[in-house]
Amino acid sequence: MSEIHRNEDNLGAIIVEVQDDLLQLKSSLEKIIVNDRGTTLDIQALDNAICRTEKSIRKHAEDYLKTVNKQLYVLPSIEDFPKQSAKIPQWKPLEAIPHVHPQKKNLLGASPGEKQKFNRNLMCNPANPSNRQIVPQKCGISLPDVVKKNINTTKHQRKIVVSGCHFPSIPEDDMRTVLQPSLLSLAVQHKAASLHPKEDTFKTGSNSRCDDQQKWETNSESPCVRKVDECTPLWATKTPLPSTTSMSMGQSEILKGTSSLIPKTPQVPPVEVPVNTTKFPFTIIKGQIDPMAIDFSHFKQNFSMCWSSVVDMLEVLKELLGNFAVPVGKVSGERLVELCRGWENGWRKTPSVNTLLSVLENQEEVFNLVSSPGQRYKGEGGIEAAAIRIQSCWRRYLARTAYLCHLRRKWAVDIITISWKMRAQIHRTRKALQARRNSQLENSRSRAQHLAANWKRIQSSKRTIIHIPSLGYSQSQRLNLRRFDILQNIQISRLFDIRDKNVEVIYICPQHLGDDILDYYNSLLKCDGATDGADTIQTLSSRRRFIILTPEAVDYFPTHNMCLSTLLKYSPRTLKRIRNLICGKQAYIVGGVSHMDDLAVADELDVPILAPDPAVFQLNSTKSEGRRIFDGAKVDTPPGQGDVCSLQQLHETLADLMTQNITVQRWLFKINSEHGGRGKAYCDACHLRSYNWALQQYHHYGPDLWNAKQIQEPVLLRYLDEIPEWLAHYAQPAKTSCYPSWACFLKTFLRQGGVVEAKPPSESVTYLTVDMLLEPGGEVTMLSCGDQLHGSCQLEAIGTTVPQTSVHPETLHSVCMRVGQTCLQRLIVGYVSVDLATFLDHNTVEQKVWAVDLNIAYSDQLAMTQMLLMVTGGTLNWHTGFLEVPMPVREKVCEHQIASKVVNCYAVIGSHLFHSNLFMLYHNTFLKTCKIHGIGFNMKKRQGTVFALFDMRERCSIGMITVSDDLQGALVTFARNLSVIYQEISSSKMQGETNFKELVKNIEDVLQMTVQNKRLLKDKPAA
Template identity: 70%
Template sequence: MSNILQNEDKLGAVLVQVQDDLRQLKASLEKVSADERGKPLDIQALDNAICRTESSIRKHAEDYLTSVNQQQLVLPCIEDLQKKTVQIPKWKPSLERIPDVHPQREELPGASPRGKAKHGRIITGSVARLQTIESKGRRMPGMPEEDKHRGSKWHKELKWETKPESTSVTADRECAPLWSTKTPPPSTTSKSTDQRDQRDNLISGSLQNLPVPASVNITKYPFTIIKGQIDQTATDFWHFKQSFSLCWTGVVNALGALEKLLRDFAVPLAKVSGERLVEFSHGWDNGWRKASLESGLLFVLENWEEVLGVVIRPGQRYKGEGGMEAAAIRIQSCWRRYSARTAYLCHCRRKWAAGTIAISWLMHTQMRRVRKALQARRLSQLENNRSRAQHLAANWKHIQSSKRTIIHIPSLGYSQSQRLHLGEFDVLQNIQISRVCDIRDENVEVIYVCPQHLGDNILDYYTSFLKCDGATDGAGTRTTRASSCRRRFIILTPEAVDCFPTHNMCLSTLLKYSPRTLKRIRYLIQGKQAYIVGGVAHVDDLAVADELGVPILGPEPAIAQLYSTKSGGKKIFAGAEVDVPPGQGDIYSLNQLHETLAELMTQNIDVQRWIFKIDSEHGGRGTAYCDVCHLSCFNWALQEYHRYGPELWNSEWIQESVLLRYLDEIPEWLAHYAQPAKTSCYPNWACFLKTFLRQGGVVEAYPPSDSITCLTVDLLLEPAGEVTMLSCGDQLHGSCHLEAVGSTVPQTSVHPETLHSICTRVGQACLQRFIVGYVSVDLATFLDRNTMEQKVWAVDLDITYSDQLAMTQMLLMVTGGTLNCHTGCLEVPMPVTEKGCEHQIAAKPPVGSRYAVIGSHLFHTNLSMLYHHVFFQMCKIQGIRFHMKKKQGTVFALYDNSNRSIGMITVSEDLQGALVTFARNLSVIHQEISSSKMQGETNFKELISDMEDVLHMTVQNKKQIEKKPAA
């Protein structure tokens, strides 16, 4: 700053000289009248250029002088310092450590009328965000939280220290204006350059955030502003103006802004602190103009709290100068913002709606296009299947007598909801792995599609099992057939099994998405007669058949799904004119259920239990029952029946009172006493009833007898129109008495001719409805209490290849026998003794009869702890094996690698021996793999209990037969 003051006069002289030179140039140019060509010179343009240059220089000169003159020079008053005694203030900043302090200026001659004065400096700080600390220790309001933290940090870094000074210094500080301090000692003058750099950096970086500590609460230059106007003639304002005349240019700008602010907010009275205003104007000129005026201008007032209260009052801005215009602008801006926002939101909603509609329409059209394509493709597959089925029907006898390839796909094409609720679905589909035993016919080759990857031990087991053909009687012949059997079957697993491990897809769907397996099958059946034998029909069966170009030995999926339900089966039985239990199908509402049940119970007063079956369920899953003995009015209804007698009871007017009484009590009776047969599927009647009404169902009577036998008959409905009985057996039940887990083959409950007649009529009724392939019929037989005659009811129809038939194929494979359902006998060839070797060529080998017990659903969790070879070794030690020469013993069927579920067949000379062997095997296996602390989950015990009842009944029947000839 001292250099600037020293060169100030030189710079002014230079500027004055430049102006004189320009005027002389202008005067000399006016004398020139024309240029070299004689044209007049444009004096006006040249004059304008010179004037602009002169104005520019004058402006820059004034700006320079203004910036120089705005440097504050506060001259201390000269007093008798020796007589002046004051105390050193408690707070005194160390000027060397304050980077904001302006460098000292040289004393200007004539600057002070009071004579020689000492140089003074003024501390400048952040006036835009002035945070004055009053004597009470209270901060000014309006400081942001961030500035408070920075201010506290600034105070900590300063650490003001008090240094002893001379009395003259104390007197000078006492006489100096407020907010000013003395110039540092001459030793610090050499550091003015560094201090200037530090000051510039702080001003440019964080002047707005540095608080100004204030320890003085009394101002020497106060003046008032009334209603936003300054009284220029007031003594206090004139005294303030005279005291700060050197920096008045910057003060005028800040003062004008303060007046405008007070007029805008209609502040009646404002008391201005002159020193604070000067400090604020100095900081404002150095870069604080960008800051908000309201945040700093108010703090130059002594009554800033009162003024701030007026300023922040709602609506105060609209009471001051230009308030109506400001209010109008504010209202218009709010309204325009609201209108624009509303229009924008409306536009966004319409745009979103348009996008959603467009996407929905595109998805709809795409889905419709895909749906049409799928429908066309499935229609094409159906037409192709019908044409291939006609060819199969026309050439069936030729195909059966020639070499052929059977593609076994044991698919369970249930609905998706049913498949997802079935545990270990792949194991359930692989229970019919015994289909590979069809190779016992020398003209048959089998391609078995397996729903899971089988281990080498299972594959080796079936390979060795199929090599042992019991139908042969010579060693050489057995070897020849063993080698041929190995070449006539193959087990394939679709690659899609690994892609969909948890989706519970049916096997046909997995094969549909397995192109490599399909290609392999096409290669294996190339140039051969082949057809598919599926399981539960599914629409993907047609896709697989169309891909392979082979027919399906079975009905169309739509027909199969229609008649495989419980209600559909009753329609077929009604068409076949066979005896069925009293009941009604196609029930879909609760009122219909109650009315139908009341009517059936009234007409069949002797029925003790009623069965409820869900249409789409299989086995005992969708079955519930309720006993009539729990009905409170049953005894009264029974008395009414005996009073009128069986002949008059069929009259409607007699049954009306009982019917109405049943209708009143049936809802509560069902809610309390009806229970599902398998609680693992449906835990209570409410859950069962919900599914029953949603999918439809059947209500029918349970046979009114204590001794009931259920049997299953497997039929082959040939495409040529013939009905063939393939297997028949009496059912064995486990924990659920309405679900079969095994059977005894052949059946012994119904006379073979009666059974053949019933099955033939059912088969013909199925053929009339275009149902071909494998069909399973469930029958129930019992003795009528009134007539003591045997009755046979047809209770269920399954249009699929049954588990019993698959296990029967394994039985016939291991024994080499045939099952004659017309005579009800299992005939097996017996080995030729040495005495009869001479007559071997002339006579046929002797034939013996056998009985077998089949268990297709044997389950024990502890079986998973044993390897297969360990399990077979254990069975061998316990004598559980099959004797090829005697054609009796035990054979196992393996389904999965975990070995939890197995199948078992026991063969003996009589039914009693087969039952005893089967029960003994279950007991031994359970004892070997279980302990007292780890029994495991199994159905062995319930099956053994049911077999004991059958065995007891068999013994009684045998005794009765033995007594009749004696009589």
């Protein structure tokens, strides 16, 4: 409103000036008429007047439009036009507008004498062509022709009032050149939309928004005319207008403030409204608009009030269509105006292509054309755009190439830098680790020297033994072993070292043991065979002299198959507890298979290790080095050769050995670093095609002449030709679970190296194992010996019979002493086991003893022997070769003494008994079941059966010891126990995986051999 007051005087003055200019123009036109008679024609005056008029109207009309666009205007009521006496209506404020009754018929169709009303659609919808015919436009507003006929043409001045704004009096003819019909129709439409349906008043506030939701209903009489329902007044209908889609806040406030001033009428009749389908289309051809075209002129004429914004949008649209050489673009005028209004209200940037194309009626066709490749270069400035694009692409290619080259160089620099840093870090880490290991090794050697110097004193005094049954094999071997923690826990019988009263045992267990296993071993430790069971004080002291610890790292690395020393190394809490337990005591470590982490644990606990250095162990623990030790000890060994590392060497060595030892039936192949029966294979010589011919040649020349090279050469050459095929077809690994075929075994054999040697040439071969302690002081002590029992694999021992009965004790002692002294010369200390083979030579009819294997570790047989000696209270006498067990006799020699006699006993030890169905029984249930069948140990007679429990989780492996007066009774008891257990846990439908059957079969063979030996002994004195 303030803008209207400011521009009020200026508008009046401008209109007055326009009137004066028009008067002058009129007078100039009169001069033109006079000049026709011969006077001078003043054309310049006419031109000046017209220019001043155009400039003034153009400048001030824009200011006026900016002001009045925010106001509401209401048309005055129109009286009956035929009456010449009616006064010309004036523009009045909203309060003075009377009620207007809309008519069904068009104003132009009325008869001169008929009373007519002004049609509301004339001003409400300027888009209607019929309205444009009635209301022609120039550069301002003019009233309809019907009204112009009744307007008095005198110089009569009238006063205009618009929304409370007063304008100076203007002649009626000049007023028509100022106002536009679109503004008047906008005001009429907003006023009509605010009237109450029944009371014919304007609505206020919140009800005005709900009226836009009313819908048109189609008239059944005429398809071209729509009627409003009787209950829906005209002002509640929705009239589609291109320029009045929304109402500004200022207009709504004016309507809200003036709605109460409108007079109310009781009823409004329904009105027929014609359907508006015109969209003011025009065409843009090749980016150009014909300003003289009818459709464009029509569009421009109807939207001249907002033409300034339409022109800008048209320029953008023309540029787009011209740049893309669009032949024809059909523009919808209404959409264009709506787009311009939205652009002015909220947009600050040029609309997108999709937005611009949305105003086209053929937008799909144009969009497909615009989006086609290369279309841009067909339009205006296409050649320049193509050149720019080519140059930009080339420059981008050059820049991209240079950037990628820079990235590659930068990447290479980063890789080199990171690699160098990592290499330097690894080098520093290795150097630090090497320094630490050297320090640990030096400390270990220093402690070993102290242990050797004080060994006699330590053995005779109280001491603590830290047993770590670690299997320090290589990583590949450990990962290929099943139930690795159970294999390490098989030596749990080391606990029975406490049978020495001066020994305390700290046993490191590789798994968590249940209460049933702990209670079982506690009950066994109570039964110390060397004392009476009533000595409870000594029993309690025995229970206090051992402790079982499990490293906490067992829970952190359950599937890594780490050796026990490594797990203990990464268990700081367990190490701390061990330090507290051995504080102030003499202690040393007894390990298993040596590993570098043994040094780390010993250095952390600051105790010595009763074992050789890891480097010494690795050097002397191979099969090839074992043969060298036996050769150095002057002990008989099987014919063979070590350090075979290539296929050609294997063939040549095997051919030479087979030629020299023609009577050997089976040849063995042993991998250097393997243990037990895993790394062994065999092949029988009888499968060679030329073997029978070679035997004939041997018998032809005889044993004495056969050693000549000239005689052996033909056989050697034929063997060389046949051995590759012979090995490929007939060589077999001893354990197919580890190496399924000869090809797999041969690959590992050639990679790690191995030994080729002969199996003893006899059908009756006995293998025995002797355990020795190589004391740091330089003495060799035999701890255990036993004849081996085999299962399905004839090259792997499952159990032993103690004591051994195959070799004379003196011969055995002599062999073991020589091997022990040779090991001491090679700086090997600790526990060592030697595998021997004895058989009867058919040529000389003499017993031969071959040393076949050397293991530098604490053996499973030794651990089970400690358990045997604990429960029986006996000792092994190596001079006589008997297991001497004291038997208490209840006869009083004196008041506090009980006489006892020593009995020679025999025992059968099974340390690797396996049955997959054992997991069905818990240990308590298993022991009760055995007790029901009479399987148990009699403490009075010191005979019976004792079990060793290893596993808490799977419960598939057990150990068993049977003790009897003679070897035959111990074997029978052992076989019977296996049969009973097998029947209890097996059925016809659930046999399971086991080694019970093969072991029972082997025991039967040993029993037959024992019977034969007894018969020979009986027959020999008689002869």
